Amino acid sequence: MNRNSNLAAFKELLLRTCGHSFEKDREQALSKSITKRMKVRGVDGHDAYISLLMCDSDELLRLTELLTVNETYFFREPDHLNMVIDTLLPEFMTIRSPKPVRIVSAGCSTGEEPYTIAIMLWERFGADCERLFDIVGVDIDSIVIASAKQGAYGKNSFRGMDPSLLERYFDPSCSGKYQVRDYIKKLVRFEVVNLLDSSYPVRMQQPDIILYRNVSIYFPGQVQREIFGKLAELLVDEGLLLVGVSETFHHDVGILSLIRQGPLFYYRKTPPIIFAERRSSKHISQPAVQWRGESVQAVPVSTIRSVIRQARLPEKQASDVSGLRQLSDVRERFDEAITLAHLNKYDKALDIIAAIIEQDNSFEKAYSLKGSLLMNASRFDEARSVCETILNRDLLCLEAYLMLGIIARQKGNNDEAIKRFREAIYLDASCWLAHFHTAEILFVQKDVKRSRNSFETTLKILESGSLKERGQAFFPLSYNAEQFIVICRHKLSLLDSSKG
Template identity: 45%
Template sequence: MVAGALKKLRDEHRFAELITRTCGIVFEPGAAQERLFNVVAGRMSAFGIATPDEYYALLCREERELQALIELLTVNETYFFREPEYLNLLVDVLIPEYLANCGEGPVRILSAGCSTGEEPYSLAILLRQRFGAAAERFEITGADIDTKALAIATHGTYAAPSFRRTDPLLLQGYFEATAGKSYRVREEVRRMVRFEQVNLLEGGAATVGRQDFITYRNVSIYFSAEVQRAIFRRLADLLPEEGALIVGASETLHHDLGLLHLVERNRLFYFSGKPKAGEKVGARERRAGSAAGKAAPLPGRPVLPPQSGPEPKLGRRIPVPPRPGCPTLTAAPHRTAAAAADSFAAALAAARQMQYDEALTLAEAAVAANPSTMPLVLKAGLLLQTGRYDEAEGPAEAALDLDPLCAQASLILGIAARNRGDDQGAFRRFREALYGDASCWLAQFYAAEILFAKGEAGRARAGFETVINLLEKGDDQELTVFPLSYEPGQFLSICRHKLTLMQGPK
């Protein structure tokens, strides 16, 4: 029955339009649309519904079924302490400044699109680590449309993938081991966070009331530009002049709509209702003739009392981990895993010597011994390196099956799609890569190239400027699958040339 329903659904557009109208999610042609069709077909089969007309009518009259469908389609892949530079900016800089100027009373923080809760709990942990017992004044709200994700968040129990970038000391100090190799957030952290179902597109964010700080990170990538603007306006309405709104690193310039001031602090950007003296304001304020000074230095310790209570005696800041986009391979005690690790290391060494045929043979041996993420990515990268674009897609897809946030695998698929002329598919893959690793400058570059070719000068300019910023501050992290052919200096020159071509009124 599912196969029959799928055949009928592939000519349908109204299901995608209904979901987009309801919550803003956009289904681009390709894998996203196919996933929508499969989910709808599965629901039709579960209800014994034979035609799309019947199921569409059910969605229109039964809000509960529409919500169930949305929850099956939302992406809930996240982890603790993601993009730690921005968490450190909020906890170490913006909040202490706010407290020094705004006196007593609760401080409200909204994590918009919080999914299964890793971000609001990350904030709660860092606030307790920095302020000790005084952290009780912070009121954190996690908001999301997905009730199942919120149920997970409320319980606060997570498996290993959620801790892929968690410092072991933080794991030990703020989580309790449970059955099945999972960990639960400790009660003193959980009580700092409440969760609420909110549809950001329909204006539900207003129900949470005024917020002093808002994080809205890596959510809008699933929305159209129109929906992005609508949601950003609603969030901006919640923010006082003294507050701040932080979006994902790859999303910042796209939200510079003139609604809030874009402020730079030490190469990191956030939105503020009112820029303070000495801060750089965004491009729109510069064009309007606003004065912009140099970025203010990071302040010293906060006015609040030092850490107290039973909190673990840990360092203040989250370590910012290396960001290659995928986990590194570690040798297991088993012989096959050790052989795979040896083959992988040898393959990488051969690739760096430009001995690609030998490197590919060794990479294939590593995959055969242990088909884990990094050997698959290296194999795909070597196939790409030797011009075998179609063959590269298989191992790259397999790597994504193991690690959906593997930036390098998405990057390879984007380059392969671009090579065959599928710019739309390539752009989608480059955005996936940036979701997995916001500092993936090569994905940012290729996405900007596509926008430049389409004549979207503003977005292309923002992309090229982001690449330059990443490379100039040293964020040319190792691209394991591209050992030599992708020289950062060459890309800097190309970006500057493209910006020269686009000179004129911004």
């Protein structure tokens, strides 16, 4: 048997067992690894070694471990992670509560990715993370999983991370490495799993969010499809799957919906009969609405109800029958836009809002929703121009000041943001979102006293109960009042500990 036909047998075996293909430049790596393992096992000749691999699954794993590409680091491709934490996660927290939101890092390598998620969550929720989240990292390679469990990292792993986080979440060790602190380590569990296996362990079942980033690049098309299908099946309804930036379009195979949020993409499991049976009894059922011939249920969270309640149409329109018809038509389409917003279908929602404004440009709430949608889609410049339009029409519109503050904060213009939040508070002293953002800015600026005051005010308003229902009228995809309460308490405890 010549050398290449020997390699062909190895390639075939590895494709079947771990899904990797070894063509062109990877062929040499395969050949070297085989030689290395043959030496270790004292095997003479490719034929004898392939026979050994066929009957010794441990040996097959050892060879696989030499061939996996384990490149990873903390805060890799952070835009995706920020999107998850800032805008996508809150929905799952609400649905799952009081159970933890389940996050799986599939192909986690040495653990930097799931630990990054744990650190980001700890930054927001502190010790409550233990009850709020369940994070699991899996990989085919037992060596990287052992290293992830240990949680000690060299400098290279921190090349994408803010150095202040290194101080907060790691301890230097005598080996020159940095050891992840126990309270972060405790949040993540690791397990050896081959994503090609016919079934996955219990820990991986029914995740809300799967990070499957920079793994599929090593798989040929048919393996990519197979694993993508398995992960999709694993997800809960409406669950999310994120792939690496360079992999996004490999996977649009009709199993999950590809969703765009600003410049970023992710996949969502949206079965055809959506929302008729939602997972949580916490959701109040809403009447079904029609969208392009499909019956979809309006997403029933209190924030939406408050938006709809606030949508007041001009009285004069209701003065005759056609006015009434127009009124109900506009209201129905406004509801549709909100439903679509909650499905993250911002472009479609914006189309409807544009049509509403064209039909009735006195419908003020349509402008506020438009600004909010543009903000959620990270189209900040357009959102700002909508806010300016709103203020030209109504100088007392609270939402416009709030949105301008949030946009300024996103752009890193903290002075402008604080000014806008102050204007919002001037209009309504109980506008907790303005107090909250002010507190966050002051926190980052290390203005301990003023930050504490603002967090305390936010907490007081939220805890007063009567205002909880208000949620965040025009920011339907962000955290709810209860979640903000946890964040405020955590920040106050950090401010307290910074005193001493």
